[in-house]
Amino acid sequence: MENMIYVKANMLVVKAKNGRLRIATAESCTGGLVAAAITDVPGASEAFDRGFVTYSNAAKHDMLGVDERIIEAHGAVSAETARAMAQGALDHSLADLAVAITGVAGPGGGSAEKPVGLVHFACARRGEGVTHVERRFGPLSRREIRDAAVVQALDLLIEAAAD
Known part of the structure; x- marks a missing residue:
């Protein structure tokens, strides 16, 4: 999995550099792993602007401007919160x-409505809309879920960079 992550991160950095695009990440359950994967690639400084690790609800609000009412109404693990996080990362970066x-x-931490392995992703491109993907990775280990989430996030960025 580590090699796949590096290959995808490298592909993203090349596409972003070729398109003169800068990247930001807003991460909760991955705790900065996407930013780490991107910055593992030599030359990433030409494509990576910054990463926000917003593990707590307060951090989502304080660092990204996620409206507290969104989290109250839909929860931190929701499409609405993911979309607001992605938009907030654009709004608070270059x-x-x-x-x-x-x-x-x-x-732990799962419920019938939001089981372990449920991850919401959002990808935004400045001047365009925000896309959302929901994945249910199932009862994998914490590490496996986080690694799978990194791969999905990199895939979304690669797709957005190609537009």
């Missing part, structure tokens, strides 16, 4: 592309 991740990595 980036052209942003990805947001919020989910339940486990092993």
